[in-house]
Amino acid sequence: MKKNNPIGLFDSGIGGTSIWKEINKLLPLENTIYLADSKNAPYGLKSKEEIIALSIKNTEYLLNKNCKIIVVACNTATTNAIKELRASYDVPFIGIEPAIKPAANNSQTHTIGILATKGTLNSELFHKTSASFGNIKIIEQIGHGLVQLIENGDINTPEMFDLLKSYLNPMIEKNIDYLVLGCSHYPYLIPQIKKIIPSKIKIIDSGEAVAKQTKKILAENNLLNSFNDNVEHFFQTNSDPKVLKSILDNQDNVIQEDF
Known part of the structure; x- marks a missing residue:
C-alpha cells in the first residue's frame, strides 16, 4: 500500500x-x-x-x-x-461510535443524554459500551426525522427546531450535564441545539x-x-x-x- x-x-x-x-x-x-x-x-x-x-x-x-x-x-x-x-x-x-466515555467520566449530575439513530441505540456494540457505565444514568433519544431533514438541506428551519426541542427538553428536565451526539450528521445541528439547551450542558461529538x-x-x-x-x-x-x-x-x- x-x-x-x-x-x-x-x-x-x-x-x-x-x-x-x-x-x-x-x-x-x-x-x-x-x-x-x-x-x-x-x-x-x-x-x-x-x-x-x-x-x-x-x-x-x-x-x-x-x-x-x-x-x-x-x-x-x-x-x-x-x-x-x-x-x-x-x-x-x-x-x-457515540462518545459515551468522556461524558460519563466527567458528568457531575451522573446523568447524560444521547441523541442517536435507532440503528445505533439498538446495536449490540452500543449496549455493551453503555452497560460499562453502571453508575451513570443514560437518557437515550432516537432522532427520528433529523437525518432526512439534514439530507434535504433543512437544517435551519422551524421544523428542525421544533423537532429538536421535543427531543432535548425531556433530557434537560432529567438534569443531564452532557449531550452526546451519536450520529455524524448531528454536529451540523449544534448551532440549533445551543439555542435550546442551557450553556452548562456540554455537547460531545466524535469527530x-x-x-x-x-x-x-x-x-x-x-x-x-x-x-x-x-x-x-x-x-x-x-x-x-x-x-x-x-x-x-x-x-x-x-x-x-x-x-
Missing part, C-alpha cells in the same frame, strides 16, 4: 463530512475520497443485515479506488457492521477523536503521507449533490455517480 493512496470515508449521506473536516484539519497532506450513500439514507432505520450489505458495497467501492484505510464515518454502520468488515478485509478500519485515531493507525502502519504538494479530495454521492456541495462550501470536486 502506498503512502499517497487516499483515505476512504463513507457514510449514509452527507453527515460524515463532519468527520472528514476533522481528519482534513489534522492530516492536511492526505488525499481523501468521501462516499455519500444518500440514496440509502438513513441507515438507522434499516435492519442489521441491510446495514452490513451496504457497508460491504461501500467498502469495496473505496478499495477499488485504492484507499489505504477506511473510515466508517457513520455511527450506525460502525455499531452494526465494523466487526464483519474487519473480518472480511485486511485494510485498517476506523469506526465511529476529533476519530481524526486522532486515524492518524495513530496510519502511523502504526507506516502509511502517513509526509509529502504531498498536490492534495486531492473527491466527494461522491448517489443523490442530488446540491446539499453536499453547500455543506462543503461548494467544492468543485463533488461527483454524482450511481453506486
Whole structure:
C-alpha cells in the first residue's frame, strides 16, 4: 500500500463530512475520497443485515479506488457492521461510535443524554459500551426525522427546531450535564441545539477523536503521507449533490455517480 493512496470515508449521506473536516484539519497532506450513500439514507432505520450489505458495497467501492484505510464515518454502520468488515478485509478500519466515555467520566449530575439513530441505540456494540457505565444514568433519544431533514438541506428551519426541542427538553428536565451526539450528521445541528439547551450542558461529538485515531493507525502502519504538494479530495454521492456541495462550501470536486 502506498503512502499517497487516499483515505476512504463513507457514510449514509452527507453527515460524515463532519468527520472528514476533522481528519482534513489534522492530516492536511492526505488525499481523501468521501462516499455519500444518500440514496440509502438513513441507515438507522434499516435492519442489521441491510446495514452490513451496504457497508460491504461501500467498502469495496473505496478499495477499488485504492484507499489505504477506511473510515466508517457513520455511527450506525460502525455499531452494526465494523466487526464483519474487519473480518472480511485486511485494510485498517476506523469506526465511529457515540462518545459515551468522556461524558460519563466527567458528568457531575451522573446523568447524560444521547441523541442517536435507532440503528445505533439498538446495536449490540452500543449496549455493551453503555452497560460499562453502571453508575451513570443514560437518557437515550432516537432522532427520528433529523437525518432526512439534514439530507434535504433543512437544517435551519422551524421544523428542525421544533423537532429538536421535543427531543432535548425531556433530557434537560432529567438534569443531564452532557449531550452526546451519536450520529455524524448531528454536529451540523449544534448551532440549533445551543439555542435550546442551557450553556452548562456540554455537547460531545466524535469527530476529533476519530481524526486522532486515524492518524495513530496510519502511523502504526507506516502509511502517513509526509509529502504531498498536490492534495486531492473527491466527494461522491448517489443523490442530488446540491446539499453536499453547500455543506462543503461548494467544492468543485463533488461527483454524482450511481453506486
